[in-house]
Amino acid sequence: MGVLSVVTAQPKIPVYLDRTKPIEERVENALSLMTTDEKVALCHAQSKFSSKGVARLGIPEVWSSDGSHGVSDEKIWDEWGGAGWTNDSCTAFPALTALAATFNPEMAMLYGKSIGEEARYRNKTVLLGPGVNIYRTPLNGRNFEYLGEDPYLASQMVVPYVKGVQSNGVAACVKHFALNNQEICRGEINVNLSDRALHEIYLPAFKAAVQEGKVWSIMGAYNKVRGEHCCHSDFLLNKILKNDWQFDGVVISDWGGVHSTDEAVNNGLDIEMGTYTNGLTTQGHFPFSSYYLANPFLEGIKSGKYDRTVLDDKARRILRMIFRTTMSANRPFGKFVSPEHSQAASRIAREGIVLLKNDNQFLPIAVGKYKKIAVIGENASRSLVVGGGSTSLKVAYEESPLQGLKDKYGEANIVYSMGYASGPSLYGRAEPSKLNADSLVNAAIEVARNADVVLFVGGLNKNYFQDCESGDRKSLSLPFGQDKLIEELLKVNKNTAVVLLSGNAVAMPWVDKVPAIVQGWYLGSEAGNALADIISGDVNPSGKLPVSFPKKLEDIGAHSFDKLCYPGDSVNVYYKEDILVGYRWLDTKKLEPLFPFGYGLSYSTFTWSKPSVDRTDVKTDGTVIVSFTLTNSGKVDGAETAQLYVSKPKSEVTRAAKELKAFKKVFLKAGESRLVTLKVPVSSFAYYNEKENGWDVEPGSYTLLLGNSSRDIKGTMNVKVL
Template sequence: MKSRILFTIMLGASLVVPAQQKTPVYLDVTKPIEERVENALSLMTTEEKVALCHAQSKFSSKGVARLGIPEVWSVDGSHGVSDEKIWDEWSGAGWTNDSCTAFPALTALAATFNPEMAMLFGKSIGEEARYRNKTMLLAPGVNIYRTPLNGRNFEYMGEDPYLASRMVVPYVQGVQDNGVAACVKHFALNNQEICRGEINVNVSDRALHEIYLPAFKAAVQEGEAWSIMGAYNKFRGEYCCHNDLLLNKILKQDWKFDGVVVSDWGGVHNTDEAVNNGLDIEMGTYTNGLTTQGHFPFSSYYLADPFLEGLKSGKYDIAKLDDKARRILRLIFRTTMSANRPFGRFVSPEHSQAAREIAREGIVLLKNNEQFFPIPSGKYKKIAVIGENASRSMVVGGGSTSLKVAYEVSPLQGLKDKYGETHIVYSMGYASGPSLYGREEPSKLNADSLVNAAIEVARDADIVLFIGGLNKNYFQDCESGDRQSLNLPFGQDKLIEELLNVNKNTAVVLLSGNAVAMPWVDKVPAIVQGWYLGSEAGNALADVISGEVNPSGKLPISFPKKPEDIGAHSFDKLCYPGDSVNVYYKEDILVGYRWLDTKKIAPLFPFGYGLSYTTFAWSKPTVDLDKVKAEGTVKVSFTLTNSGKVDGAETAQLYVSKPKSGVARAAKELKAFKKVFLKAGESQEVTLDVPVSSFAYYNELKSEWEVEPGSYNLILGSSSRDIKGNMTVNVQ
């Protein structure tokens, strides 16, 4: 008998090849991926190809064991790599070596206005996913912040499509440099949690292409994302996980996406549409189409036996199957079976430093009367810290982003470490209930007793730091349920007022993924927007509060004074949250600051806003008109000077408007930004480049982008409302 050689692929099965036979092409990592894909495809049976297209467990789908092609293992975590789960349940498996680093929420990342931080974020979380042998990280999320009540806004990158586009590309690249696929989600129009599984979104083509798709398009065409996750909702009558317009025409045909479309868990409802309308891997389905507990064969999935039977009967074209299998094989060869895949690392000092650095850059100083901040060590003998969010874990709850972390530094602990235990006195002040997914349960603690205790602590302190906001409980920042009010929950607004009555030196530090109302805004001397900051939350906040770090974050969302000031809430309930069947985006392209600025409504705090411990001087900007004519690029230049006494960073923002247009337009739209770090007294010439092509609007009659000729205003600012200079260019 001829001798045989055993080839073993990491995480895969074994393949036996006769000694005189050459290595199959798909195993030869020196060959081009497409050649390997076609070779593997030619060796597979129809049954093996179908098996690639649906789950085999809660978070995995099959490879081809006979050929040594490994399984596809996905993992939740826009902000950290989730713990291991029981085979077909949401429950944790109870491992002792799967506690991750929690990175800041994506709202905090967007608030850095720094693509370098997005690259650091992607690289770091990608290393953790790779160390855990994951094929696909179910992140990042880039759905647009349409309403401040959406429970999942904290998972996304704000209200502006340009900002989200610039931040998602390096995130995707950083993840995929580790040989892990970034799965960009939720494609598309998943902008509310109310009735998310069945609501049908009605939106114009202009709003679709100008507002809700650009970040996905950038992730695909610039970031070269290897996977995309469909959304739960419907769009124009078809579920987004098998939507012909979104997946076949826009994603795969127009954008040339060559990766895998995976369903959101339980987002598939029909075999015919799943086969024909662009889905590649079906995950999380149950026989009733809902993601509830239960056990049944994975062969019952829409893309399992029903798909196979349809192929055998001739109902479905084998080319549909081959396209799905090609994409899945391409994903596997780019990740698990790549020769250049690094090993990753897990909960390393470098990851802790990255989490802290991103968090510090994302913290936004909203108000700072009479230099309340910074608070250097030794300035005060007694600092009262009030509020549940000072001590509550902010990495658990929220739905699929809930994490099992190796450690978490709370704000209270960070402040104690910074100022010393003897200078910090803490009182809870208010209490929420336990973090429960899908239901709300009030705290069993007595609210009046908590308030009274906090008032007594505040009365005797030199200053008070109230650390509150939202949390990841149901009806707060949490999957499956939207917020029910813009106001702070759990009696916090009243508590802040009572603290001010006994101590005027009360500042507010908010931890949230959403804007909140602030009826006390004129009474408090200082306000910090802290987001959910991950494992290093307390250290990062203490660094900024103490002045060790100068805050440089900018708001990636508008803070309205009341919900009705936002476009989605300016119409009837059909505009938000809909009638449980349909929702109509009546504000159209006017989302966030576009609505506020166009309608001349004053925000509580505008998009792009954020203060510093130093000051900046801006020279008059100039435009290089020769570049506009020769290269089709607008180059705006100016000198930025740190005119204060502290090193710091400012973010220059360039907005574009067209006052005389043949179509409705927003008052201004962000088209460029740059974060500039300057030492005290330092000046730097700054240039912002804007392609004239970015002036285009989406022409619904022609179904294409079009640049109108005529005059455009270029608006330079430090926020959407703080304007430093205006220029005009003419486009012929």
């Protein structure tokens, strides 16, 4: 008897589920199977941090997390409060000012890859970061989230960060597009500026993230530009981002940044989040179906008010992001609070710490050199990963500076006194400490008097009106009586070094009296270990300032005019300093900074040979190669950052005295020499021609300036552009 064989036909996999197919083919197939209601549902939130997928087709939801320097804890469905999970405590990486201070794109790649792994492990679709808004004023409460004052530096650092995050199948979301350079009146202030300032200063990092980093999402800003809210600005989103730059990703609103259905539909927004909050505090319970891009959008589509091609474009972009992330065939699994992430956080922190002053080699302080080290200052023991607004983190651990110093020098050799106290970290208001300020000062003075050396650990914190979302700083000065305390400490112990932890420049009226100053930023989970490594000399500092430290606030361009220049009149703000932001203003106006952009000392010394160029005549589409020999002429291994600035002394338009166009961090062992080359495309010499609405390289003579800061120039070269 024969065997009857039954062949069962295998069901055909829909194209959109076939991960071997090209993404665009999958997107178009999924789009063809969706109803109008399903397409609209993609375009607005369904909870505080998620939006819908297409459950009927097995297309998952989009889940985002506040990010930039750590993956936020899980939130209650429609509230800002934490959900109380026990498995969502992350690694805190250094804030982005510290990353920028490394001047090392390799650290940016490590940073992005590491934080992306944490986001992937938590199954996030989108990490809401990094931030690349330009540091226009040291009073901006969110500067610590950004990559400094220079558009070239920010561009070079954001691209590897984005690539690192997205290598994990998680979309980076570069923010806040654009011109969110102050927190005062951030929800309604209308920014007025020239096209040159826009394109030369405030857009380059976003453009690099899109065109070089291939970022998959961008977040709009709260403010207005040219009368339009940035989250639905035809000028920014349709014309520049999607048309000129050919961005194929998703535009996500900032939370509460949407104000109109007509504008949200037609002006380039794709996903609306957080409507009817003020960005952080307002609790909702407002029905998601009432969002501007929910029922009002759906009704407009069905009535013919809105073009269906606009809806399809939004849905297509969102599907593309989902297929690039959650439904990608090559998405790794990620990892969370791993030893590798601690090592990454530590490496970035150590490379980002900047040695500002070191008279008579006061630092390093070798282990065993002193019997009694006084550590004074609240920031030595206060948590600096909480507060600050949406970047506040729930962390698995945080090594404080005090604990790091105890671990390094031995608990018996460290004595601690708080010295000053801030109030609790409250969003929306500043509340003073209930501790007695005079008692704290008196106790600290006694501790300092009886110590061999004093390490004052102060700066700012993430309280409201410090480094905090939704409120700018009130002044350039240190808060909580720190300046007076430092003066009192110096009276009883001149061996007092100052360690500043902050995301912003501060005034230093005591700068000439202290022998050593360290700028430490917010350093995350490994803060204490990284600082102790630098102070002890186990690691040689190599960070460089990504922002200028002015002697006084009025020396900064944004503060050199009237209040309409900053913070505006609550309706309009005018960028009267134009393209002269940060060191561009200080150098062009010949104002001496307290510490210049690009500045940072080492425990070693470096010798520079005379630089040379490979050609002195070059065409506009050419490249100039600068070469020189760098020698570590000191006794310890270290790193120096070569910075190449370009100047056009005689120009048909206003120009800054110099502009950063290349840099390279060079690691050298003691006594080692190396030939260093820097390549500069002549196209980077261009200015934005407002008459032609495009970039223009002027012919004529240019000066190239090689140095280790914007003010310390080691050699100059001249080239002629033909």
